[in-house]
Amino acid sequence: MIAIDSTATLKPLHEFWLAGARARLATDARGWLQADDDFLRLCLRRPELSLVAESCPAEISLHQALMASPSAAVSAEQLNAIEDGDARSNFQLFVRFRDELLAAGSLEAYYLSELRGPQVTVPPLFLDCLVATIVGHLQAGCGDAFQVRAAELLFRTQGLTLTEGRLLCADLESLEQRQSSAGLLDVLSPANAVDFFAGDPERLFALDLTHEVSNQLGHGLIFNLTLKHSGLKALAQVLAQWLTHFLGKPVKITPLQKVDDPAWSWHIGLDVQAMRLLNDLYEDRPVDSARLAQLISLFRLDLPGRYPKPIYLGLAMTAESRLKLKPQNLLLNLPAELALLG
Template sequence: MTSHSDFWPHCGFHSLARDTRGWLLPTQAYFQWILARPELALVPESCAAEIALHQSLATSPLRSVAPQELVALVDDDARENYAVFLRFRDGLLAAGTLEAYYLQLMRSGAVDVPAVFIDAVVQALLRNLLDDCNDAFEARAAEMLFRPQRITLQEGQMLAGDRATLDMLNETAGLGEVGRLLLQSGALQPTAQVKVLSADNAAQYWQESDRHHFLLDLTHELTQDLSHGLTFKMTRARSGLKALARVLERWVAHLLGVQVQIEPVHQVTDSAWRWHVGLDVESTAILNDLYQDRPVEAERMQRLVSLFTLTFANPAEMRADVAGKPVYLGLATNAEGVVRIKPQNLLLNLPLASAS
């Protein structure tokens, strides 16, 4: 294991403070970081009113903004962006911590801020709960909770790659507009400047974490055919699914205060299967159909990346009717081969004895 440097340095984590519980407190510096994001940054077309508003908020991000200041903005999109920022800021300040804000927002069922803000909060939460993490595989697996992943099969390996990074490399070969033109002219072959995270290069992850160019190997078991028709299955020590399971355990412990153990499995053989949680839209639908004995086409079944069992360390923390039973989790791609984890599913849908 390699001791880590400061990973995800541009996620705003260092502008946050911690309370005695270890939860993250928003600060002026955090809102200044949000204001500097591309979604809110000034552009050449920004009108005088927008420039004045942006500059005053950058100096005093907690100041109240009068309705007429938004009305004065010429551009409709800019007006909406600042309204969203102020709603996000005020919600975060009212909740007190990023954790409390995230839980309240997801439990409300009325998510009124764009995904880009929610993903920023999730990344900060993960950076906080992984602050003592020395395992590059876990840090890379954690990226799956706030960045969509493209899943590819390559020589028997199931690899997860950052969708935005892979799409950019396919379009521009990493060379921007020049690369795009060269690719279109056929003068350049697309070369994915990505590498599979391994024990040999794990130390590089900490320095390069913001580039999102490491592929995570999600192959959990290796099957070796022996003579006489026997097969030997060996669980990989360095499984990306195992790393993801560890991250999800920390996620549940940090936000719900409940200790659980999560393990990747190949199939559900439990005839008394009582509870399941999909980690994304696709696996939720597949597990619901299987649970209801509805037919699932082979093409949809093949989208399942993995199943997991989740067990509570203390069965008394579960609902009485399912106490002691495993909870089954699913992870699947959509029709385009993309996994988009919804980390709130694990917080909202566990069979807890009482609301945490």
């Protein structure tokens, strides 16, 4: 089970993760999550909305009123009375987000409504909070540390490093803090999975995104060993859960090292770099070695009974070795026949 209890040390988005993982939210007939006052209080505890020493009396009054009753009506006069322009804007955004979220009926319905529009009308942070909560809900009760760690990629930017032929990813913000304080980095393994679930804030666990490891056997021989506990396999399971949750029917996603399909007809990039790269490869445009080196993995998506051909997915890092996975891409860029966002 997910048993990370050191909530005082968790970053704000992980509070939303735990709200989903601990089944704090009710679900509707589809299994979609319904926002309640406790969820809205999580939003109000975000750094962007929390009170600070400089908060004016109007901001303090409004924040306290909303913490007591998060769904209470807020007047334009209450918002306009906030002296600081940034704070006023943040509360205006929260009220609009809250009202639209409650009107939508579920976190998932609101999330899809934002994706359907010509442009996203709320800051990406609000959508990351929704993703963290939904993903946490999907991982509730999961005892696979690799899968739980992989699920964080859907809402936390990762930093990547190539070490002894292995591609490791770690939470970027935590990684930068460790580098400044000389903290240790653990590579997640079956041996330390218990430590991962213990949630020690002093330990940072990297996920291995390597397809296979090459062992030198001497005499020029190389033995390629496929990783039994693959971060890519765990990520594929998480992505399949995510898409199944929205489609309502099971899908299968499998990591690939290459696409060897003359009938390749559809692809989806799981991030900006991967989408551009797959588009260029599909159109047979030249791609230099530096861009190809940014490709972390390919995946095959199969939708039995829903779509007759495999859909290929790509995952890539930036030139600065960063990874910002966009789970919405799996929903936005499906073939029209699936009509999830029609």
